[in-house]
Amino acid sequence: MQREWKAEQFAGWQPVARQTAVEHLALLNSLPPAFAPFLLKEIYSFDWKFPAERDDMLAQLRYLGALTPEEREREMAPFAALKLTPELLAFDAVNKPGEFLEKLSANLWATGQMDSFRKASEEYMAHFRKTHPEPAPATPRLAIVLMGEGVSSTDYPLFRKLRRQGTLFRNVQHGNGYKDISDLLERRAASHPDGYAHWWIDGGTAAAAEKITPVSYQALSPMRLALATKIRQAFEARMSPETLRTILAETTPETLGLHASGDVLLDRFTLSLFTEGSGTQIYSTTFVQWAAREVLRRAKPLTLVARYTPRVRESSMRELLSGTPMGTDAAGSLIDADMGAWYTWIGLQRLTGADQSNFLAWFEGHAQAVAVGPAFARAKEEASAVTLADLLTKMAG
Amino acid sequence: MVTFGGGSRDDETFSEDGQQNIPHLLSELIPQSTFFARVVNRGILGHYVATASLATGVYETFNNFAAVPPDFPTVFEYFRQDLNRPVTDAWVVAPSNGFNRIGESGHRGYGEGKGAGVILPKRLLNAALNGNNANYDHLLRDNYESPLALPAEGGNDINLHELAETLKLSVDDFKTHALSLASPDELSVFIAKQLMRTLAPSLLWITLHDIDVAHSGAYSLYVEGIQRSDRLCAEIWRAIQSNPEYAGKTTLFILPDFGRDSDLSPGGNGFQHHRTGDAVSRTTWMMVLGPGVRENVIVDRAVGSIDLVPTLGARLGFNARFSKGSVLSEVA
Numbered sequence: 001m002q003r004e005w006k007a008e009q010f011a012g013w014q015p016v017a018r019q020t021a022v023e024h025l026a027l028l029n030s031l032p033p034a035f036a037p038f039l040l041k042e043i044y045s046f047d048w049k050f051p052a053e054r055d056d057m058l059a060q061l062r063y064l065g066a067l068t069p070e071e072r073e074r075e076m077a078p079f080a081a082l083k084l085t086p087e088l089l090a091f092d093a094v095n096k097p098g099e100f101l102e103k104l105s106a107n108l109w110a111t112g113q114m115d116s117f118r119k120a121s122e123e124y125m126a127h128f129r130k131t132h133p134e135p136a137p138a139t140p141r142l143a144i145v146l147m148g149e150g151v152s153s154t155d156y157p158l159f160r161k162l163r164r165q166g167t168l169f170r171n172v173q174h175g176n177g178y179k180d181i182s183d184l185l186e187r188r189a190a191s192h193p194d195g196y197a198h199w200w201i202d203g204g205t206a207a208a209a210e211k212i213t214p215v216s217y218q219a220l221s222p223m224r225l226a227l228a229t230k231i232r233q234a235f236e237a238r239m240s241p242e243t244l245r246t247i248l249a250e251t252t253p254e255t256l257g258l259h260a261s262g263d264v265l266l267d268r269f270t271l272s273l274f275t276e277g278s279g280t281q282i283y284s285t286t287f288v289q290w291a292a293r294e295v296l297r298r299a300k301p302l303t304l305v306a307r308y309t310p311r312v313r314e315s316s317m318r319e320l321l322s323g324t325p326m327g328t329d330a331a332g333s334l335i336d337a338d339m340g341a342w343y344t345w346i347g348l349q350r351l352t353g354a355d356q357s358n359f360l361a362w363f364e365g366h367a368q369a370v371a372v373g374p375a376f377a378r379a380k381e382e383a384s385a386v387t388l389a390d391l392l393t394k395m396a397g
Numbered sequence: 398m399v400t401f402g403g404g405s406r407d408d409e410t411f412s413e414d415g416q417q418n419i420p421h422l423l424s425e426l427i428p429q430s431t432f433f434a435r436v437v438n439r440g441i442l443g444h445y446v447a448t449a450s451l452a453t454g455v456y457e458t459f460n461n462f463a464a465v466p467p468d469f470p471t472v473f474e475y476f477r478q479d480l481n482r483p484v485t486d487a488w489v490v491a492p493s494n495g496f497n498r499i500g501e502s503g504h505r506g507y508g509e510g511k512g513a514g515v516i517l518p519k520r521l522l523n524a525a526l527n528g529n530n531a532n533y534d535h536l537l538r539d540n541y542e543s544p545l546a547l548p549a550e551g552g553n554d555i556n557l558h559e560l561a562e563t564l565k566l567s568v569d570d571f572k573t574h575a576l577s578l579a580s581p582d583e584l585s586v587f588i589a590k591q592l593m594r595t596l597a598p599s600l601l602w603i604t605l606h607d608i609d610v611a612h613s614g615a616y617s618l619y620v621e622g623i624q625r626s627d628r629l630c631a632e633i634w635r636a637i638q639s640n641p642e643y644a645g646k647t648t649l650f651i652l653p654d655f656g657r658d659s660d661l662s663p664g665g666n667g668f669q670h671h672r673t674g675d676a677v678s679r680t681t682w683m684m685v686l687g688p689g690v691r692e693n694v695i696v697d698r699a700v701g702s703i704d705l706v707p708t709l710g711a712r713l714g715f716n717a718r719f720s721k722g723s724v725l726s727e728v729a
Contacts, residue, residue, distance in 0.1 A: 109441045110458040114674045160414060278669065279614035286614030293666065314618055335617035343667055346660060
């Protein structure tokens with residue numbers, strides 16, 4: 001890696017990313033080679049980042065820029081102590097930041113430095129967050145997970161992990177539960193109409209409304225199948241993983257021959273779910289779980305609804321990537337979704353205002369749901385009748 | 398030796414929630430075993446390189462997806478050289494994603510022709526089917542680690558008919574029996590049992606891999622993989638006990654190569670991968686059963702994955718001279 005980056009090296013970057021990098025060039029050049037490329041990769045995709053991510057990125061640059069040279073040296077010392085190979089140091093991290101990080105990761109694993117790197121990263125983030133805490137949400141966050149389409153009954157002990165965190169309701173009168181949930185989402189979006197603050201992720205078709213960002217596995221089928229074709233061709237051609245990764249990293253909605261939605265951030269985000277996620281290309285349950293995780297991590301939303309539908313049954317990778325219609329596995333999908341709901345709750349807990357946030361997982365069309373939040377006792381089971389609408393009202397405060 | 402090449406976590410195995418997935422390990426095998434509750438893998442958490450590290454007793458550092466031999470001598474080479482054993486006495490049955498070079502190292506003084514025969518049942522079945530894969534797709538499932546991380550081809554070519562001769566199994570019988578099996582691991586165990594019946598090797602290493610479907614992100618499939626591995630381990634132990642060549646004189650070691658990421662590691666995605674290097678992904682367990690092994694004993698001290706080979710050496714009488722691990726005195 002060239003340690004004295006110059007402004008002209010960023011000529012091929014997107015406009016805002018280029019401007020941000022050039023404005024902070026002196027800072028970037030002062031950072032150790034095991035750290036600077038991580039910032040570089042984040043800045044590289046600046047034009048495609050959600051508002052919350054941009055704010056976070058700029059806060060990190062402000063934090064590092066405000067340190068005195070001695071303080072910065074101290075902060076960066078654990079990263080500076082990591083030994084990188086000459087090949088890595090010579091690599092073009094400006095134009096291939098993702099590839100550089102993959103090589104860096106492989107190098108850290110092979111040289112037994114991964115644990116030191118992880119510890120250094122955790123300490124750095126702790127110091128940064130101490131001085132630059134994330135802003136509190138405008139209203140308590142809410143996440144709702146729906147699961148179980150196609151399952152009439154199950155012996156699986158649903159919500160086993162989540163029920164320890166909240167109340168398990170065994171007799172939920174759900175009425176028109178789906179509509180109650182989408183109405184609540186719309187009301188919250190109307191009250192807090194910030195961009196990318198309210199999401200509906202669906203293994204089938206996402207509910208659409210103003211100020212709600214939809215991510216639909218079904219609607220994304222053309223993108224998914226176009227990518228699956230690329231991956232299958234690589235599979236058959238025994239292409240090296242590095243080559244395929246490079247191809248996928250350079251993939252855009254346009255190069256897949258798809259019409260953009262008019263929302264470049266959303267297009268880039270949905271593409272990343274397929275190019276960076278593992279299994280999202282083949283299983284809708286994996287897609288919903290990963291999309292929910294990424295929305296929480298990146299967009300830091302106020303409201304998230306994630307709805308699982310049956311995934312295709314297990315088969316060989318070749319068959320799964322073929323795009324041929326296959327049967328579904330509703331019972332297995334319910335188990336996938338149950339774990340996915342647990343991960344969505346964990347993701348919610350990582351955001352600011354976690355102690356005030358609310359979470360609901362509902363076995364759609366059935367009487368079982370678990371609710372977690374300030375209004376719900378932990379590790380409690382409730383057998384008496386309650387309406388889903390009442391649970392939602394309790395969550396809305 | 399049975400390894401799970403596809404780590405499993407305590408959450409889905411020995412924890413309160415996980416015990417329902419491993420009834421055979423819990424009720425049949427653990428009561429007969431010395432159980433090491435904390436086996437720590439301090440190496441690279443990729444399945445081929447980690448399994449190679451188990452087999453050499455050294456944390457290997459090669460590219461997990463390259464078709465290369467381990468750098469250090471394998472347990473098979475130590476065993477054959479020190480005990481003067483023939484090539485037919487050490488075998489590996491492994492998934493086909495890159496494991497074809499695991500039988501012998503690239504180390505000077507060892508290497509080509511001095512290690513174990515390696516059977517990759519999926520490649521074998523593929524060769525037997527000769528392109529007519531209909532009805533067999535479930536047995537030919539590929540690596541799920543990532544469609545972006547395909548293992549390289551390489552290593553010894555399959556000589557299907559020579560192997561059929563060795564296993565005393567016609568290609569047609571093999572294809573017919575395969576139809577009754579549910580997964581690649583069942584195919585591996587079928588081949589392993591066939592080897593035990595025909596050649597009765599003294600050292601047999603089986604790597605199960607169905608669990609690694611976890612990389613697809615489908616939790617139900619991951620749990621099914623664990624349940625199947627649990628059943629297959631018991632089946633292998635029963636096969637040992639029912640075969641006069643093995644009964645009463647065979648030690649069985651069972652261990653996953655490593656764990657999977659914790660649900661709580663922010664850099665990971667829980668059970669799906671093993672990328673963070675956190676404690677949950679590095680820590681696993683091992684059970685040892687057989688003559689002279691104390692039964693129903695739990696060893697709680699932390700031991701290393703690379704302690705396996707020197708321990709095998711102490712039990713079998715070879716010197717794992719290049720291993721960096723230590724002998725586990727509890728079962729040596």
